[in-house]
Amino acid sequence: MTSSGQAVRGRFAPTPSGRLHLGNAMTALLAWLQIRSAGGEMVLRLEDLDRQRCRPELAKLLQGELRWLGLDWDEGPDVGGPHAPYEQSGRTARYERVLDELQRQGRLYPCYCSRADLQAAASAPHGLDAEGPAYPGTCRQLTAAERAERALRKTPSLRFAMDEEATYRFEDGIAGETAFAGASSGDFVVRRADGIVAYQLAVVADDIEMEITDVLRGWDLLDSTPRQLALYAALGATPPRFAHSPLVLGADGSRLSKRHGAVSLSELREQYDVRAERIVGFLAWLAGLHDRIEELKPVELLATFDLSAVRRQAVTLPDRWMELLSGGDTGTTF
Template sequence: MTKPVRTRVAPSPTGDPHVGTAYIALINYCFAKKHGGQFLLRIEDTDQVRSTRESEEKILDSLRWLGLSWDEGPDVGGPHGPYRQSERSAIYTEHCNRLLNDGHAFKCYCTPDELASMRAQQMAAKQPPKYDGRCAKLTQAECAERDAKGMSHVVRMMVPNEGVCVVQDTLRGPIEFEYSVVDMQVLMKSDGLPTYHLANVVDDHLMGITHVMRGEEWISSAPKHLLLYQYFGWEPPVLTHLPLLRNADRSKLSKRKNPTSILYYQRAGYLPAAMQNFLGLFIKSASEEDEKTSLQELIDGFDVANISLGGPVFDTSKLDWLNGRYMREELTTEQFLGEVRKWALNDEYLLPIAEMAQSRIVKLGDLGALVAPFFMNRIEGMTAEKLRDGVKIDADQQRAAYTLALQQFDAMIEWNKDGVDAALRKTAAALEIKLKDMIRAFYLAVLGAPQGVPLFDAITHLGRDILRERLRHAMELLGPASKKETEAWTAALAKADASAE
């Protein structure tokens, strides 16, 4: 390695921090540190509609909680900043214009209807859907005429009509792509913001990234990225496409089957060292006997060859086992008490609970049962019969209510009481039931009792991740929704939304 190793993790702040992000970050961190290099954190926030600073802070906090640190990033600075893509617009515009001037990109004026028609015709002809290149044939004069009329456009990259791109992947070997199936990717959107593909390549080069280690979902984009490196005359980084985390049934890890947010595991009371160790098992040699390992041991023993292409299984029972070992073997009683205080027995977490409970009790001895749901992951001992106890809506309406509420909770950009209130009211409207008749069903699923502290406040304080787990558990008990049911309920929600406008 002639250059100092520089790796990066580049999450998008559009939701809660995903365990997959932590897994990718750990690999990049260990590789860089093993080779005496640097690890960078870059925020890819070009999606201005969904990106929030709140989400960014959660991502940074969760990675710090896991014990990872970065040499350069939006919070620590560095010589290659800014480290938020939203603050690098001028850089992307400059490089996009360079591609246009060199004939490696072109303006595309096609409307959404034209693009939809194009793809429909290709699908009918059993051809791969891709842009057909019609605007690439426009002359400068024709483009100028359209610009003078104020016609909206995007910028697309040129792609050779024939030939083969060979992607050299350190984990998978050479991967060949026919250029004939590579799409003329949009590089700059009509609002002047770059797509991931342009921003990613420009940033990786300007930030001196030598090794790009990312999820396997980006394999199909690699030919486009390598073309951009070629167009700019830059040396591409070494590419490694990592297998995605899997559920026990080998399906892609999904929050519908397993909690996927790092915040859930933090709120559930897992120790950061145990979570770090658990993710580290996916990059350890299978021949190592003891599965308990430190971060330094992960760094010292890191080898890309140890990563299985089969896809690491995110087995929460293994995480439970590891966490139990750390609780027993790594903590003194005093340290254990300190972890308990950090987890829940602190003013930040307790004060909102106290505010909710104060008006509902007559003596302190009443407090235990009322606040117990705030100190557990799921409601233990819950059954389908208990979930139906005294609920006025029928079982299918109850299942639909949980499903639609969860959809809306997942879609909320900012988590707050007003959003929770709106989601539950919309759910009741969509199902044409009274909110008061639906509330008991949510009390039972969320708090395990027909009544208790104010429900909307409780849901907000518990947080999206714990709430998702409890509603998911309730759905398992009552009977998971079929695809047909989910589609019908979702359509009812959309109809209710349209009627409210």
């Protein structure tokens, strides 16, 4: 229970556009440990709004990989629950209602900028985050006549107008005290020109409806938090507690990809016969929860789980990581 007596609820929210890799798996493990160690409930939600990138077979594979690791959930696409559907592609009517509310408040405006316009803005001295350069507000002050003229040439996206004078502060469960200026985040897209609802709005709408109290996700989403806090405030909802786990990088210091070898769980399982317990122990060691690599089940980490022990810096895979993962050494220190 939270201090207010609310049940602790967390979630996994993968995008079924690829196989689960070690970095995603570490975040999922930490999210599960955080909630289960508090006696809370887990939700699995598939963020599949972009139907061109997401595939049903990958959604099924993701669920199988999570269960293979020893991670379970109380609500989700395969088990149902009171907040169904648990696929974002089936929740668009809910998002439209939220957009209508924000429109009523005057918090949204149409944006007619093209890709070329946005690329040109990238060289301007604005903040930079996971979504690229902060939008400079080009369309925010257009007159009604200017909007009507541009609408003849281009279908607009919709942007949420950030309070440029605000500072968004929160205590991150891993990163610590964090603050972002509203101006550095920039006005952000909540519905794309092709009609697809954007990540920032969908995730907030879902987390509110699903009563999520704790969100643990990857460090690359840390700078999405001020935008989401602004949406929570506009919708009159209490935001969850946030924690952002360290990224897992390849030995060359770059984001994990195929060039780093078999970094997906299915490859490690099928091609190298790596046991789930070995991967869990390896991830616990990478995250800073365990001082050595040994085979572990997630439930064996619950009694000693401490979020404050999780590393704050990105974790780089050692040169010998495949040897370590396959059982070549159990006493290695990080």
